[in-house]
Amino acid sequence: MIAAQDTQQRLTPGPLAPAVLARMLMEPVVTVGSLAASAAYFHAAFAGPYLILALLVFSLTFPGRAPRGTSPGAIASEVVAGWILVVGLLLMLGWATRTIGSFDPRVIVAWAAMTPPALFTAHLLLPALLPRLLATEGIQRVAVIAGAGGLGRKLAERIAAAPFLGIRVAGYFDDRACDRLDGLASRELLGSVDQLAEYAKRHRVDMIYVTLPMASQPRIMKLLDELHDTTASVYVTPDIFMFDLIQGRMDTIGGMPVLAVCETPFCGMNGVVKRASDIVLATVILVLIAPLLAAIAFGVKLTSPGPVLFRQRRYGLDGREIVVYKFRSMTVAEDGPVVRQVTKNDARVTPFGAFLRRTSLDELPQFLNVLQGRMSVVGPRPHAVAHNELYRKLIKSYMIRHKVRPGITGWAQVNGLRGETDTVEKMKARIEYDLDYLRHWSLRLDLQIIWKTIFVVFRKPETAY
Numbered sequence: 001m002i003a004a005q006d007t008q009q010r011l012t013p014g015p016l017a018p019a020v021l022a023r024m025l026m027e028p029v030v031t032v033g034s035l036a037a038s039a040a041y042f043h044a045a046f047a048g049p050y051l052i053l054a055l056l057v058f059s060l061t062f063p064g065r066a067p068r069g070t071s072p073g074a075i076a077s078e079v080v081a082g083w084i085l086v087v088g089l090l091l092m093l094g095w096a097t098r099t100i101g102s103f104d105p106r107v108i109v110a111w112a113a114m115t116p117p118a119l120f121t122a123h124l125l126l127p128a129l130l131p132r133l134l135a136t137e138g139i140q141r142v143a144v145i146a147g148a149g150g151l152g153r154k155l156a157e158r159i160a161a162a163p164f165l166g167i168r169v170a171g172y173f174d175d176r177a178c179d180r181l182d183g184l185a186s187r188e189l190l191g192s193v194d195q196l197a198e199y200a201k202r203h204r205v206d207m208i209y210v211t212l213p214m215a216s217q218p219r220i221m222k223l224l225d226e227l228h229d230t231t232a233s234v235y236v237t238p239d240i241f242m243f244d245l246i247q248g249r250m251d252t253i254g255g256m257p258v259l260a261v262c263e264t265p266f267c268g269m270n271g272v273v274k275r276a277s278d279i280v281l282a283t284v285i286l287v288l289i290a291p292l293l294a295a296i297a298f299g300v301k302l303t304s305p306g307p308v309l310f311r312q313r314r315y316g317l318d319g320r321e322i323v324v325y326k327f328r329s330m331t332v333a334e335d336g337p338v339v340r341q342v343t344k345n346d347a348r349v350t351p352f353g354a355f356l357r358r359t360s361l362d363e364l365p366q367f368l369n370v371l372q373g374r375m376s377v378v379g380p381r382p383h384a385v386a387h388n389e390l391y392r393k394l395i396k397s398y399m400i401r402h403k404v405r406p407g408i409t410g411w412a413q414v415n416g417l418r419g420e421t422d423t424v425e426k427m428k429a430r431i432e433y434d435l436d437y438l439r440h441w442s443l444r445l446d447l448q449i450i451w452k453t454i455f456v457v458f459r460k461p462e463t464a465y
Contacts, residue, residue: 022126023164027064030122031057031086031115038111042104049102053090060086065442067123079119081448087112127163141167142204146193146223147211148172148181151239155211167207173199193219197226210236246400246438264403265441273443274376281377281450282370289364296361300327303352309365314382319402322374324382325365329353360457366408378446379407380434391431394424401434404441411437411445414452 032054039046046054067078094100143159145152156169171190178186191199193212200208208227212220220236227234240259247263266274286293297308309325316322330348349357356362369375375382380401383391392398412418412433417426437445 023065024063026122026126027061027119028058030118031061034115034118035107035111038107038114039104041110042106044104044107049099050107053103056090056093057086060089065444072120072124075123076116076120077448077451078444079116079123081451082444083112083116083119084451085444085447141206143167143169143207143209144171144173144190144196144199144205145169145209145211146173146196147213148174148176148184148189149211149213151237152209152211153184155209155237170203170205193223196223197230200227200230200232205230205232208232208234210234211239213239246403246435262400262403265438266404270441274446275373277443277446278370278376282367286367286371289367292361293364296327296356296364299352300329300356304328304331304350306331313385314406315385315388315402316374316382317402317405319399321385322369322382322406324375324406325368327353327356327362327365329356329362363408370408374405376405376407377409378449379404379410380437381410381413381430382406391424391427395428395431397435398431400438401431403438409449409453410434411449414449414456418456 035050035054035057036046039050044050067075091100094103145156152172152174156172159165159167159169171188172184173191173193173196174181174189175192175194178184178189181189196208199205208230210220210223212223224234224236238259240261245261247260247265247267249260249263251258251260264271300308306328308328310328310330311323311325313321314324329350330353331350353362366375367377370377388398410433412430415433417430417433
């Protein structure tokens with residue numbers, strides 16, 4: 001389906017809507033405003049280093065993004081995760097440049113504490129207040145949709161769900177009568193497609209979305225030609241957007257537009273950011289857990305015969321085979337054409353191995369895989385090659401999860417899909433979360449997953465054995 005917020009903004013080029021600008025400026029303004037309020041409370045002059053800090057914070061938080069979740073809990077989780085990332089980067093920068101001492105610690109602590117509640121409140125209030133403000137000021141843009149089919153109505157729903165776009169859909173133009181358009185009120189049907197251009201001339205129409213089927217190309221070309229005599233902005237939304245797009249976006253090759261239907265989220269700078277964050281996180285974590293790794297290795301060797309590390313072939317980026325490291329938790333090391341998943345009370349699992357699997361400590365050597373470039377800290381969990389070959393035949397879009405490096409933890413795992421997948425339905429649910437991660441990746445989402453993983457590890461899941 002059409003990706004909610006980001007896809008709509010890509011499909012709505014042109015002058016920046018006031019509502020979109022408000023959304024982009026909201027987070028930077030709130031964070032800088034909180035800093036100014038904290039400095040004022042402790043009677044610190046908002047000058048010199050504080051102005052520099054304000055500029056850094058503005059650049060790190062601009063442009064602001066709407067939370068992916070809509071519930072208060074989801075919004076709070078995303079706000080806290082994003083703010084931890086910003087504060088962490090600023091602390092590292094202050095330590096590296098030895099400028100931390102230039103600030104009053106009370107100001108910084110108060111600012112770090114008060115900003116998340118302020119952002120949370122702003123995210124809750126802005127969607128409710130913005131439509132009323134735009135309607136009052138008379139700057140809301142009016143749109144009509146050519147085509148009242150599934151795509152046209154889906155687009156209208158997404159526009160209505162994104163008030164920050166500042167767009168009001170006045171109605172539809174379609175050659176079918178209302179009785180052939182299930183669920184469409186007669187007042188919503190403004191006329192036939194041939195009447196659209198004349199309507200746009202006589203009424204205040206700012207935007208026209210053409211959502212007619214691609215099979216109707218002659219009608220589309222005729223309509224576009226007629227709309228050249230209007231002042232409305234015209235956008236074509238091809239019905240290919242009804243398919244399940246992965247990172248769908250427009251691009252150009254030598255000036256010729258091309259549409260990405262299935263692509264990795266780690267193109268360009270996103271790939272650099274992802275890889276840099278992986279290296280930093282893996283290095284820091286390995287240094288911190290080095291004593292724990294040594295203790296686990298000693299425990300594995302002491303409690304059962306065999307190697308400390310278990311090596312298994314998995315599918316990595318672009319479906320290429322990689323070797324993944326784990327602490328051995330079983331009496332066998334299966335890596336053939338048939339690999340049996342671990343089940344409850346499995347006799348192959350050693351007592352010490354059961355503890356490692358329950359707490360996910362057996363996964364810790366995979367931070368070495370991250371440094372090697374085979375894996376990422378966050379991403380779809382890698383499956384054994386034998387399981388991949390089985391499920392790729394049973395589950396549609398299964399192999400798309402390999403458009404990114406596999407991860408030590410993932411979106412599926414922090415949503416309860418951890419451990420054995422003994423049915424195709426369970427695996428389908430895991431794959432849907434993996435694909436959702438590809439559609440909506442951001443560094444903030446990665447941080448949110450890492451944050452949730454900490455709690456998942458200490459909560460004993462029924463399927464981790």
